[in-house]
Amino acid sequence: MGKSERHEHVLNGCAPVPLAGYLKALGVLRLIAEHPVAGQADKDVAGWWRDEAFHLRTRLTGEELLSFFLDHYRPSAVVAPWNGGSGFFAGDNRDGFAPLRDSPAERFAGLRAAMEICERALADAGLVERPQGEAKLSFVLRLRGQLPDEALIWIDAALALSRDDLLFPPLLGTGGNDGRLDFTNNFMRRLVSSKTPRGLFDAQTGAHRPEAVPMLRAALFGDATDGLTDAAIGQFAPGAAGGPNSTAGFEGAPNLNPWDFVLMIEGALLFAGALTRRNESARQSGASFPFTVKATGAGWGGIGVEDEDDARAEFWAPLWSRPATAAEIRQFLAEGRAVLNGRTARDGLEFARAAAALGTSRGIDAFQRYGFVMRAGKAYLATPLGRRRVTAVAPPAVALIAELEEGHWLERVRYRLRKGEEGARARILAQRLDDALFALTEPGAGKPEVQAALIALGAVARYLAVAPKARETVPPPPALSPRWLSLADDGSPEFHVAAALASLGHPPPKAAEDDRKREDPILPVAAHVAPLDLTQPFKKGPAWYDEKRRKAGARDGRLEVVWGDGDLTRNLIAMLNRRLIGRTGREEGVDDTLCASTGAPLSAVLAFLDTSSFVDARCAALLAGLVWVRPGRWRLHSPGRDSAGRGWAAMPLPYAVLKPLFTPADRLHQERTIGERRRSPLPRDHALPIPSGLVARLLRGEVAPAVRDALLRAHASGIASPFLDSRVREGTFAIGAVDPRRLAAALLIPIDDNGLDRVIERAYPQSNADANADTETADHAA
Known part of the structure; x- marks a missing residue:
């Protein structure tokens, strides 16, 4: 095979829904492009989305692609010593942590070295349990100065530093965990745990276990497999998380392909260091992170105004149909903010309005919208909320929304109607208005959608007419154009x-x-x-x-x-x-x-x-x-x-x-x-x-x-x-x-x-x- 020959692979196992499939596709692309051994890497590998699958163009044949992950993959330094349950503290599950810490295999050298640095940093700081508040910030700052550059990628993906606090990109929960589920610890267990469910590799030799082969085929190409394990995947794949109504009977156990979890975490690292520049405070609504905005309880999916208080954020995953390299995607993510009228979009509705201009200028065909919504008890799930196609020309109806912003009316009325003192009817009206405005952002928005927006606007105005308290802070609707x-x-x-x-x-x-x-x-x-x-x-x-x-x-x-x-x-x-x-x-x-x-x-x-x-x-x-x-x-x-x-x-x-x-x-x-x-x-x-x-x-x-x-x-x-x-x-x-x-x-x-x-x-x-x-x-x- 010539070095210049390229092969195209359809990764049917990597779909844009659920979020785990989307991140897994990015992980495949990133790992092939950025492998530390030059002879194994393909910096020109490119990927794109078509027909609900990720397509890959690389010098690797199908068998070489499988061999790359089975024989040459080196796990990234995914550690979170600031989290309880990360494996660094007494009482934590160490089924994956301990074997990796003691592994002599070259495959795990980078991860093992990062674990050792973290242990020394914890000892130097006198920390025997997870740090909190200012101690956590101080520890992370010191740790960043001790870890090598290749180990900072995960930290930059899981955490962001403001002037005096830590910020958490919602894509990775709250600093690499979701409730009691620590992503780093589970990453390690999926790699090398010797207990059931077993990991993909032997910790001592670094060789892949036999069951890793069919599971890799399933993870990449969507082949059928019966080797799914009873292990948690967290917020990334609601359908695989188990729980009530997930299978026959009252409650099902989680179903997980270990490769899905491992490659998903590797894909999230493409977002490392992508805290976007903005004029507003970085604290507002998580909107400082690429394609991440405050949740809006309306639109195309199963989310309501009542979910907003318990929603962590929304993530709008970009989908593109032209081949793009990992470097191009990383650059795009670093610049990835949706701008509306000169400011960064702050919530789902504003992102929907800005999506058309952002997409066409960046070669994006659509955005898959996810909401990090509290669904399973106090756990968050990345709930798919519909897809927004991007067109070369924004629908004429979307420009109408800007008229409602005169005097900040739209912002003020949306805020006021959501306040608890206004009651349930006001929240229903708020959602109907947002739903109608969301519909105006659709490429096919026409007369029915504009009429629906007028009807929703009229209902809100009539509510204000009989709500003296609301009128104190919200003026009448602006005079709209013909x-x-x-x-x-x-x-x-x-x-x-x-x-x-x-x-x-x-x-x-x-x-x-x-x-x-x-x-x-x-x-x-x-x-x-x-x-x-x-x-x-x-x-x-x-x-x-x-x-x-x-x-x-x-x-x-x-x-x-x-x-x-x-x-x-x-x-x-x-x-x-x-x-x-x-x-x-x-x-x-x-x-x-x-x-x-x-x-x-x-x-x-x-x-x-x-x-x-x-x-x-x-x-x-x-x-x-x-x-x-x-x-x-x-x-x-x-x-x-x-x-x-x-x-x-x-x-x-x-x-x-x-x-x-x-x-x-x-x-x-x-x-x-x-x-x-x-x-x-x-x-x-x-x-x-x-x-x-x-x-x-x-x-x-x-x-x-x-x-x-x-x-x-x-x-x-x-x-x-x-x-x-x-x-x-x-x-x-x-x-x-x-x-x-x-x-x-x-x-x-x-x-x-x-x-x-x-x-x-x-x-x-x-x-x-x-x-x-x-x-x-x-x-x-x-």
């Missing part, structure tokens, strides 16, 4: 109705320049959902109403809150009545509380009136989130004129008669296409006020009298209708099947220009005779 609307618009009637309602009070796209320059609506719909300071410009960010800071003459924001726990119809009627207070019908532009920047298509309003397929709860949930969006000049993706016309037959006449009265006069003054003609429905010097008590009539079920009053009012304002005949005047005409309360609620929903044209054509199709009819001016009739 991008939320465009990315959420799925064309459904529920979304169109909600978006149109949420735009009430905002200047229409065709409003006068002075109106468009106004920074806030005259009365934002958000004010009906939560108590807002109505003197604070909505565009600059809503603020809670504060009686102590209320300016002289300012409106009491609490009085505008009418949205309650009732159904959609009830709440829309309450909003309508509130917005009609003081309205005369003569207002222009944004001074009219019924003006809106967005109109729903007529088909959506008719679906609302029909109720057979319209989902009220979904519309209400969307509205609660959309009220925090600035519509701007965005327009709904609404059907054209022909589509609007197809709803003609389904349009209830009472709705067509009443709707113009609940439309800003300046829209009726505009020249419109009614039938085949262009005309202004309402003469420019006329107004169309709502007759007193009309809404109350509807709520009492008096639809016919309400229609009569509306037709008479329209006639007096110069709008003729063929339906104003003796039957109407006498209240004897048929009005059809229409729910009076639903009809009243529908009158609040702004409609687009096509829909308004069809409404007027339906109820007020002006003929020549109508045009010459004798009318009164609105001012005279008022």
Whole structure:
């Protein structure tokens, strides 16, 4: 075989899940590349991930690969004399420690030398039991100065030094142990223990034991084997850790291939010295370690907000599909921090947002997310929490999350909702919001995910509206950009109705320049959902109403809150009545509380009136989130004129008669296409006020009298209708099947220009005779 010939091996035994398999793959790569004997090493060995397996390119053939580990592998100096149970103290298990300490085999020379140095260091420090606190820090500092460089790799992987304390990378527990399980002691036992379960090698000769061969094939290539042992693996492989429901019967014993544990520990050494640079304190959330952040109880896996307090951290394992050497991976890990808006990602949600940019710049295809979560009593398990694919272009929806950070709102609300004093409901809302925001980071995130985020946001805002204590530290949601609307618009009637309602009070796209320059609506719909300071410009960010800071003459924001726990119809009627207070019908532009920047298509309003397929709860949930969006000049993706016309037959006449009265006069003054003609429905010097008590009539079920009053009012304002005949005047005409309360609620929903044209054509199709009819001016009739 030529030295330049390369072989590719598929290591089916090294999968990215569980974490043990991931670290084992790194261990194989590192050991081949960094073997201390030059003739046995292959510094150009490269590895990559494909089809849930690790692929290896090396000069070694398959048999040579097996021989490398069986005959030439030299265990790294994995020792932890600062831990109880490490083998260095009385009472510790010494089944692996003692044979290695006394072994003459060259294979174990490096590990044996490190053990001897540690023993002398403990004796010099007068330590007969594990050190704690400052004594532990002092001991580790002295030990580092005594160990050779090759022995420092493990210490740098298991510990990190801050100015005055030790930090523990969660990947290796708390300094190389997990509860009572010391990784170093178990590493030694898996190597040479002569007791059951036996180790892989004979401590005296260094030769591998016969059973090590099939176990190595299983560990590398996934071959079947019946030699698994009853030994602990700790947090790294939950499925192999034993415990309840792990096998038939009530409780199973651990199942472990010793090679899995040994190679896994060797792989963790690639993270040695990889404490990343950051501006924040290294103590915060474990985020100083590569791809390690504070746990977020949400996202794609089995973790909830209730797990956060007992979770150690999250680890996002990078997966790459292009061959990379051990040196390249080590360098990558040393620089491995996810940056979001110029700062290091601090938790799972922030890492998910930053993952796309980090991955594409480093050649990463995906991240496998793990949470170190307390699952087995007080022990932690590296629980798989899903996988995040990386794309060349981040999904547009992920950029929406940044808008919620205005004024640190997202950080503040996530913290507040998790506080115990807020109760279980608040924690549930926190998780739903995080779940929805996690979904926005997915490459395929689209309209359903954006709508889910709006719904979660609305639920949180409604909670804050009735939680005075929470409002002391958390402001209302920021005023969001129209991008939320465009990315959420799925064309459904529920979304169109909600978006149109949420735009009430905002200047229409065709409003006068002075109106468009106004920074806030005259009365934002958000004010009906939560108590807002109505003197604070909505565009600059809503603020809670504060009686102590209320300016002289300012409106009491609490009085505008009418949205309650009732159904959609009830709440829309309450909003309508509130917005009609003081309205005369003569207002222009944004001074009219019924003006809106967005109109729903007529088909959506008719679906609302029909109720057979319209989902009220979904519309209400969307509205609660959309009220925090600035519509701007965005327009709904609404059907054209022909589509609007197809709803003609389904349009209830009472709705067509009443709707113009609940439309800003300046829209009726505009020249419109009614039938085949262009005309202004309402003469420019006329107004169309709502007759007193009309809404109350509807709520009492008096639809016919309400229609009569509306037709008479329209006639007096110069709008003729063929339906104003003796039957109407006498209240004897048929009005059809229409729910009076639903009809009243529908009158609040702004409609687009096509829909308004069809409404007027339906109820007020002006003929020549109508045009010459004798009318009164609105001012005279008022």
